[in-house]
Amino acid sequence: MSHLGYPCVMPVDRDHVLRSAAALLTRKSTATMDEVARAAGISRATLHRHFAGRDALVRALESLGIAECEAALDAARPDEGPAADAVRRLILAVEPSAALLAFLYTENQLFEGEQQHAGWTRIDDRIATLFRRGQASGEFRIDLTPAWLTEALYGLLASGAWAVLEGRVAPKDFTFMITELLLGGALRRTNQ
Amino acid sequence: MSHLGYPCVMPVDRDHVLRSAAALLTRKSTATMDEVARAAGISRATLHRHFAGRDALVRALESLGIAECEAALDAARPDEGPAADAVRRLILAVEPSAALLAFLYTENQLFEGEQQHAGWTRIDDRIATLFRRGQASGEFRIDLTPAWLTEALYGLLASGAWAVLEGRVAPKDFTFMITELLLGGALRRTNQ
DNA sequence: CGCCGGTGAGACAAAGATGTCTCATCTGGG
């Protein structure tokens, strides 16, 4: 049994590997294990020592995305204050994870038969609950279902992440664009 | 040289094949040529006789998507009347193509090096022009760029298509949900 | 100094997808 100290050559930083993989797979969702390994600066053999296979890697990314979403939800305090402000805090908190979420969001579309990770259900519920609270308080319109608002939030986060990646939107405008469109829409307000 | 009449056994309906492929690939973007062929009710050999390879098939789907987008834009008359009404007509006209567009939208993310089809640029321009017209007329707010509104429209169409496919949103609500969220946002209007 | 744990490089077979080919079959038209 080891003594929990640092190994000799330079241990693989599991978190760094996951983040490199997320960054690459967001741009090229069909990247091979070899490309993922190169992107992380390690060999394919080492990558395979830490993640049994491509499935295991994707599942690890999914767990990371779920954890970051939960953390963002916790940080956003969705039960405090006006619901609109809570949505703003949520989008701000989730921005660093947007690219990873964009990858997972599209990747999940092909989990046809298999049941999706239970963590997503919980996150969906927490976000939908926030929108429902805003409807109950009279802040949000009631003719758009919480489920759709939740789905739309995911879609806008993905669109925003890709638009930033391709240079069509400035990174600094990311949060503003998503927040304002989701809450206020494109129409000009006649009064506030 | 043939006489342009119908062949003998039962000619392959190219349009039907493309639509079957679009429906399948929207749900499972990694489907194999064999799965695509089965979904269309033809053999892999025949599929390969009509589309040289997977690339050719995807490019044909891209052309179909572009053609349908152009047709939807023409039908929506984006230069007539209030810009908001034109956006409503556009979303209504593009609804039948939403699933195909959702597939192409995510697929295009991995056209990293290669230049994307010029047709998309033209469509992007036409949509952005519509939003710009709405801003100039005072209908739309000017703090959301036309490029972002265009991107958001794609994202909402994709989210809506998936939400319908997975049963999270009723098909009949598709147009309403997207139109209202894009134009009006989630916040309740204090007055109209 | 020598051992031990972790890594990189590369070989290797297995699995899956693709592209091509052949052959039998079927049907409408001459």
Added chain:
DNA sequence: CCCAGATGAGACATCTTTGTCTCACCGGCG
């Protein structure tokens, strides 16, 4: 009736990716 044209089924080689394995290397630790 017979043929031309198009399809379906299947065999086949090829390519890519994957998963596993071996071997050499390196650096801290005893």
